[in-house]
Amino acid sequence: MINPDLTVKISSLTLKNPVMTASGTFGFGLEFANLLDLSSLGAVVVKGITLTPRQGNPGPRIVETAAGVLNAIGLENPGVEAFISDILPELLPHAVPIIVNISGNTLDEYGILAARLNETGVSALEVNISCPNVKEGGLVFGTVPEQAAQVVAAVRANTRLPVIVKLSPNVTDIVSISKSVEAAGADAVSLINTLLGMAIDTTKMKPVLGNVFGGLSGPAVKPVALRMVWQVSQAVSIPVIGMGGILSTEDALEFIMAGASAIAVGTGNFVNPQATVEIISGINSYCSEHEVNLKDLVGMAWEAN
Amino acid sequence: MINPDLTVKISSLTLKNPVMTASGTFGFGLEFANLLDLSSLGAVVVKGITLTPRQGNPGPRIVETAAGVLNAIGLENPGVEAFISDILPELLPHAVPIIVNISGNTLDEYGILAARLNETGVSALEVNISCPNVKEGGLVFGTVPEQAAQVVAAVRANTRLPVIVKLSPNVTDIVSISKSVEAAGADAVSLINTLLGMAIDTTKMKPVLGNVFGGLSGPAVKPVALRMVWQVSQAVSIPVIGMGGILSTEDALEFIMAGASAIAVGTGNFVNPQATVEIISGINSYCSEHEVNLKDLVGMAWEAN
Amino acid sequence: MQRTFAKVLNIEQLTSHYFLITLMAPQLARTVQPGQFLHVRTGEQLDPLLRRPFSIHDWHSGEGTMQLLFQVKGKGTQLLSRKQKGEQLDVLGPLGNGFAITKKKGKALLIGGGIGEAPLWGLARTLKEAHWEVTIVLGAAKQTLLARHNDFSQWGETYIATEDGSVGFKGRVTNLLPLVAAEHLDQVYACGPKPLLAALYTWTNSNNLPLQVSLDEVMACGMGVCLGCVQPVGRKEAPVLAKVCTDGPVFSAEEVVWDD
Amino acid sequence: MQRTFAKVLNIEQLTSHYFLITLMAPQLARTVQPGQFLHVRTGEQLDPLLRRPFSIHDWHSGEGTMQLLFQVKGKGTQLLSRKQKGEQLDVLGPLGNGFAITKKKGKALLIGGGIGEAPLWGLARTLKEAHWEVTIVLGAAKQTLLARHNDFSQWGETYIATEDGSVGFKGRVTNLLPLVAAEHLDQVYACGPKPLLAALYTWTNSNNLPLQVSLDEVMACGMGVCLGCVQPVGRKEAPVLAKVCTDGPVFSAEEVVWDD
Numbered sequence A, B: 001m002i003n004p005d006l007t008v009k010i011s012s013l014t015l016k017n018p019v020m021t022a023s024g025t026f027g028f029g030l031e032f033a034n035l036l037d038l039s040s041l042g043a044v045v046v047k048g049i050t051l052t053p054r055q056g057n058p059g060p061r062i063v064e065t066a067a068g069v070l071n072a073i074g075l076e077n078p079g080v081e082a083f084i085s086d087i088l089p090e091l092l093p094h095a096v097p098i099i100v101n102i103s104g105n106t107l108d109e110y111g112i113l114a115a116r117l118n119e120t121g122v123s124a125l126e127v128n129i130s131c132p133n134v135k136e137g138g139l140v141f142g143t144v145p146e147q148a149a150q151v152v153a154a155v156r157a158n159t160r161l162p163v164i165v166k167l168s169p170n171v172t173d174i175v176s177i178s179k180s181v182e183a184a185g186a187d188a189v190s191l192i193n194t195l196l197g198m199a200i201d202t203t204k205m206k207p208v209l210g211n212v213f214g215g216l217s218g219p220a221v222k223p224v225a226l227r228m229v230w231q232v233s234q235a236v237s238i239p240v241i242g243m244g245g246i247l248s249t250e251d252a253l254e255f256i257m258a259g260a261s262a263i264a265v266g267t268g269n270f271v272n273p274q275a276t277v278e279i280i281s282g283i284n285s286y287c288s289e290h291e292v293n294l295k296d297l298v299g300m301a302w303e304a305n
Numbered sequence C, D: 001m002q003r004t005f006a007k008v009l010n011i012e013q014l015t016s017h018y019f020l021i022t023l024m025a026p027q028l029a030r031t032v033q034p035g036q037f038l039h040v041r042t043g044e045q046l047d048p049l050l051r052r053p054f055s056i057h058d059w060h061s062g063e064g065t066m067q068l069l070f071q072v073k074g075k076g077t078q079l080l081s082r083k084q085k086g087e088q089l090d091v092l093g094p095l096g097n098g099f100a101i102t103k104k105k106g107k108a109l110l111i112g113g114g115i116g117e118a119p120l121w122g123l124a125r126t127l128k129e130a131h132w133e134v135t136i137v138l139g140a141a142k143q144t145l146l147a148r149h150n151d152f153s154q155w156g157e158t159y160i161a162t163e164d165g166s167v168g169f170k171g172r173v174t175n176l177l178p179l180v181a182a183e184h185l186d187q188v189y190a191c192g193p194k195p196l197l198a199a200l201y202t203w204t205n206s207n208n209l210p211l212q213v214s215l216d217e218v219m220a221c222g223m224g225v226c227l228g229c230v231q232p233v234g235r236k237e238a239p240v241l242a243k244v245c246t247d248g249p250v251f252s253a254e255e256v257v258w259d260d
């Protein structure tokens, strides 16, 4: 097969390939324009945006752990207005679907954010109901099925854009939350966000991070992420966007075979800022060699079950 | 300080130092007798025991992940009677407290196991309400506070031994479960058991493990374990036994400063079968140099908060 | 069984895939049974995390040395291949139950597929020293997946097969079996990929020959405590799970439950 | 800024703690500003995971080479110290905003604490080539925590202090400041531990001198996207969080909010 079909459909949006960037790990994309052709990506998911600007948490904000990273950025961002007026105009000419990751402290905020981004040229919304660093809202919305559904409904009511819901892995039952957001009108789910963790500085005898807790990401969490993708993709009928520790084509294929329709590279961008494009080319080669289209691979590992 | 006090009290039991072995990673201890002096350990926690013998899961049962291990042993063990008659007599002469990790499929089974182990010379029970590999019982008991409490009550009613409850990290709210088992009479909690995960073999296009899912352990999970120890140890007044990725003295000190009164080495025994004794000597040196006793270090990192 | 830091006396690349490493480990070298293995920490970092098992290729209790012959497969063996003379290697061993030598004297056939030749070397030497008559059959996909095929002839008559014909007979190990006078054999020993071992078992069975095989399973502890390395043995309908690390790695082929 | 695999031309251990590595990286060497850094992948495994930042010690656009001077601290720098001539190093750079040379000509004082000497070398060379007059003050706990103190004198008068007196003046860098004719200086540049930089700022402030400092912060991306490497700048009561990797690593000392 010379040109395998790598396209992915998320509701009305068609991505040319399944490789996206994970929110918060790719800035607004522009920083990477020297290193790769942004238009070759399936989509760029930008840093989490809130209604008003946020300065984020005090430092230290990052600490490396075994095959992972703990971060406690605290959603630092310039706010939705600055995003629309200052950043988006530079981003849109790159001809890649822009997906905006949004976080609110209240249901209203989610609705207002969704409405505000409606006619701006962005391609979809990723609703972050799972950021573990924000003391109000975030964690709660993502851990209770009913509240998660309310957020989705608030966003759904205010946008015609595809709505992707980003789930927290810090829950007992990821499947019931997924079903609940699907029922509330989500067009796709992304998983996973970071696992809540911490590190202690034994020399200073205190937590390393300024915020005490942080979110764990990177290869360390991949087994947990794969398990959740496997469980959720078999329980819902909307596409699942898989992420958590993807650095290589092999990692991406694991997620796809576990049931992810698309994947995102997060921490991997720090290790290898060209990981996304290398994975796109790797998936393309894999599909060519095996004479399959991408969608043939999605959930391939289920059958063995 | 020449001889710092490293003792730890768990209800009526006094350990000479805080370093134990994590269940399932040290066999019944005897296998290590060539490599270290068992009597130098704080305690030996043996492989999980059930009422009747269990053959465990089909292979493959183990796969390495980034800085971690997924296992799906499925509680293979000879059953409580064989343990008491064949294994315990060889173990008791080693003069180290033996803690028996027990798993039941029903409340009754937990009660019977506890009663059976009462007058056998073992020093404490560790009640596993969290093993993710057993389809019945295990996961459910450990994820619902009320059910966890029922298990503890069933064990408590049948033993005068100290009761340690081993918690699952695969929950939204580890604190409420801890409080619930404390209220039901637990003398200590151990955390964490393994995180539920999986891996895909992309060549065979199916899950690597025979059981599909497995439990993730090792350094990869340390940040999550530390966070839970930090949260729980500040919320309950019984001792917390911390584990999850401990390989070195430095790791052990992180757990102790986060609030663990004792620690256990699990996966670390596979990497370095002498890790336990090296850590005991490391903690001893640290306390000597800093002129503190062990209990001064427990929760040391809280104050900064 | 002991844990020790063994000094790397030498490391040599034999083919594009195979390395031979010589260690100084006097205590470990004292009591080796052919077919036993070492569990080796390949790096100091946390990835790769677990030790890796390698058959003891050869050992000399007098000199206190030991050799491992290994194939670079993934990250652990890659790290191992970069070790330098003089470095210390964290090893645990000797582990496992090796090949049993069932008689004082006799005729043995040793069959290796690919890196399966690794444990056969020490076995061949031991048998030869015990005045057994040894025949060796080695096979692999291509020449670079054989390492010491030319040296093996010091222990006995040696037949070679490669699938691409790059050395020896063009074909598979099993194609060479007719060359061997099965009726005179007392014991067959084999190590290699499982399908090869299964095929050999069919052959030894039909020739009424005892076969010992060295099996390969992913291992965590290597010493019988994690229960990770299971192999079904016994009756096919109600198999028992044996531990490859301590019950094996060498099993009598008739015990093993072979996949269909 | 580019990502490239740079060949290791040479690696040299200068003291028990310090290594000097020379890389072939023609594209990167073309446009370096003193004080910029490379973000280096120190190993291929997943632990350590993140790249590590190192100041560009020196570079030669003509030859296409670049040097890093580094101190072995933890696992990343340990792996780096074991690189061999001929290996490829995955590097990203040049990154960050380096030292600004504010005038055509003038008198500069360069102050380094410990490994803080690393970026000062290329700065000293650049200033000298621009006909600035350079004075250098280097200090460390002991001799092995200084690497090129003897060579620095080719760029200007060099003063050395060690806390244990093992080389140069016995004492701290700040004890040497009275030797410098502050009133003639146009610019002070410094790199070293934060307490040293804070002390220097007190001194430059009281002498009305402009000070540029290179700051150190744990980094994930190194290119401004993770927002991990923050440093409070601006008004102390309402600081703004600057990114050390892209807004710095060099800051004007008066912008920085110094801890009390």
Ligand SMILES: Cc1cc2nc3c(=O)[nH]c(=O)nc-3n(C[C@H](O)[C@H](O)[C@H](O)COP(=O)(O)OP(=O)(O)OC[C@H]3O[C@@H](n4cnc5c(N)ncnc54)[C@H](O)[C@@H]3O)c2cc1C
Binding pocket: C037, C048, C052, C053, C054, C055, C056, C068, C069, C070, C071, C072, C073, C074, C075, C076, C077, C078, C115, C118, C119, C215, C216, C217, C218, C219, C249
């Ligand atoms: C008792 C025993 C003796 C062995 N003796 C030798 C020997 O003498 N020489 C030699 O070269 N190899 C030997 N092996 C195999 C060797 O242990 C593996 O090749 C090695 O562990 C791979 O490690 P890695 O990190 O390079 O590969 P990984 O990155 O871990 O994996 C690469 C590939 O190898 C597979 N693999 C991983 N672990 C094992 C394993 N234990 N067995 C088989 N495949 C595995 C993986 O599934 C993967 O496909 C032996 C194995 C056992 C169990």
Ligand SMILES: Cc1cc2nc3c(=O)[nH]c(=O)nc-3n(C[C@H](O)[C@H](O)[C@H](O)COP(=O)(O)OP(=O)(O)OC[C@H]3O[C@@H](n4cnc5c(N)ncnc54)[C@H](O)[C@@H]3O)c2cc1C
Binding pocket: D037, D048, D052, D053, D054, D055, D056, D068, D069, D070, D071, D072, D073, D074, D075, D076, D077, D078, D115, D118, D119, D215, D216, D217, D218, D219, D249
């Ligand atoms: C812009 C910049 C330029 C630098 N230039 C140089 C240089 O030219 N030469 C040089 O030797 N070092 C330099 N450093 C510091 C160097 O990056 C760290 O020493 C290195 O990252 C430590 O990595 P490691 O894996 O060896 O240590 P780790 O195992 O990661 O940690 C060991 C110790 O170092 C600390 N550490 C980790 N990362 C950093 C960091 N980024 N900065 C400071 N401490 C850290 C840890 O907290 C720990 O205490 C620079 C740092 C920055 C930010």
Ligand SMILES: Cc1cc2nc3c(=O)[nH]c(=O)nc-3n(C[C@H](O)[C@H](O)[C@H](O)COP(=O)(O)O)c2cc1C
Binding pocket: A022, A023, A024, A025, A047, A048, A049, A069, A071, A073, A075, A101, A128, A131, A166, A192, A193, A194, A216, A217, A218, A219, A221, A243, A244, A245, A246, A264, A265, A266, A267, A268, D226
């Ligand atoms: C530094 C950093 C910042 C992040 N910021 C956000 C964010 O703003 N919104 C969000 O939904 N997820 C955020 N995440 C989570 C990632 O998008 C991703 O879900 C997670 O890191 C797991 O993927 P990975 O292992 O590939 O990094 C952030 C992660 C990191 C490491």
Ligand SMILES: Cc1cc2nc3c(=O)[nH]c(=O)nc-3n(C[C@H](O)[C@H](O)[C@H](O)COP(=O)(O)O)c2cc1C
Binding pocket: B022, B023, B024, B025, B047, B048, B049, B069, B071, B073, B075, B101, B128, B131, B166, B192, B193, B194, B216, B217, B218, B219, B221, B243, B244, B245, B246, B264, B265, B266, B267, B268, C226, C228
């Ligand atoms: C191979 C293996 C077997 C285990 N078996 C048990 C068990 O029988 N009972 C139990 O409570 N925990 C069991 N565990 C969990 C460990 O006791 C420990 O809680 C967990 O591995 C985290 O610690 P670690 O990261 O140090 O391994 C097992 C873990 C491993 C790796």
Ligand code: FES
Binding pocket: C218, C219, C220, C221, C222, C223, C224, C225, C226, C227, C228, C229, C243, C244, C245, C246
């Ligand atoms: S590898 Fe642990 S029991 Fe065999």
Ligand code: FES
Binding pocket: D218, D219, D220, D221, D222, D223, D224, D225, D226, D227, D228, D229, D243, D244, D245, D246
């Ligand atoms: S290191 Fe990522 S923003 Fe500076």
